[in-house]
Amino acid sequence: MKKPAVKRTFRLDAALCRELDERARSRRMTRTDIVEAALASLLTPDQEERLEAVLARRLDRLSRQIERLEWHIELSNETAALFIRSWLTNNPPLPDAALQAAQATGKKRWEAFVDTLARRMELGPKFQEEVSLGTRPGTHSSPAAK
Known part of the structure; x- marks a missing residue:
């Protein structure tokens, strides 16, 4: 019926x-x-419970993403800090006579650095992948290569 x-x-x-x-x-x-x-x-009466479960899963996923972002930011900050400390410790100030030539060389090196950075950001490998995999920087190994 x-x-x-x-x-x-x-x-x-x-x-x-x-x-x-x-x-x-x-x-x-x-x-x-x-x-x-x-x-x-x-x-149905259990709709609120299902909605709460869906929201809890979403919040958990967002929390994990934020934790990964925090790790990446910390890695970037530590990398920059180590480089700056090393550079300041190992490079004496230039005499005034060499300053202009050093600035011209520095400009060329900066442009090469920015080009390399853009290429790595687009194509990889990323420094974070090298650190996570335990490889040495410059070996260009990636997860796909393993």
């Missing part, structure tokens, strides 16, 4: 209607059956 039905008229977004039609075709169901199932799912 069929349950009594009540006819209702609703306006739906055209894109949502297309998705509904496609889902009905792919599952070989009527649009009414899909809408009824969706409404029943939405209106």
